[in-house]
Amino acid sequence: MSDSLHFVCPHCHTTNRVAREQLGNAPDxxxxxxxxxxxxxxxxxxxxxAKHVGRSQVPVVVDFWAPWCGPCRSMAPAFAQAARAxxxxxxxxxxxxxxxxxAAAPYNIxxxxxxxxxxxxKELGRISGAMGAADIERWVRSVV
Structure with a gap:
């Protein structure tokens, strides 16, 4: 029997059960x-x-940001690059x-x-401040 986990769809936000070994095979x-x-x-x-954080068994890294925040906007491309990696x-x-x-208030951002x-x-870790893609990846891997 395969080890399955819950993965929340990034499009419709429905919780899916996916075999862990199938995540790399482009499941729909x-x-x-x-x-x-x-x-x-x-x-x-x-x-x-609430769905992604509460139901996903895959770690979810949430970037709490705002459109008026310069460092947030400058970090966005690095965050996207880290998402791919x-x-x-x-x-x-x-x-x-x-x-x-x-949604952010309970986390005292x-x-x-x-x-x-x-x-x-459950919250596993947090860090504040703009970071480059390599630093984001390194930090996430150290937490998960």
Whole structure:
């Protein structure tokens, strides 16, 4: 019997059960039939944030950011590059704290950008400040 895990679709946010060894084989969502692993950061709102963080058994790294934040905007390309490098073992996501403050509030985000690693609904680690892609990858791998 294969070891399966829950993976939340980046498109429709439906929870899928996927065999761990199949993550690298481009599995599709059972609901919307889009690719589950995109290698791109997922834009989250309050509802999808709760689903990805609470249901995914794959680590989810959330970049808490805001559009007016210069360091957040300058880190965005590096975050996207890290998303490609870390897929499919880790899903990277972005939460706009300006548009969705109610989702960020319980995590006491005091400065942005702040990245938080979650697995199975639990916070594993956090770091604040803009980072390059290699530093993001190194930090995520050290936490997960």
């Amino acid at each position: 969502c059972g609901s919307c039939h889009q690719p589950l692993v995109t290698g791109e950061p997922v834009a989250l709102d309050a509802a999808s944030f 870390l897929a499919p073992e880790v899903q990277l996501a972005k939460l706009d704290t300006e548009a969705h403050p109610q 005091r400065s942005i950008p702040t990245m938080v690693v979650f697995r199975d609904g």
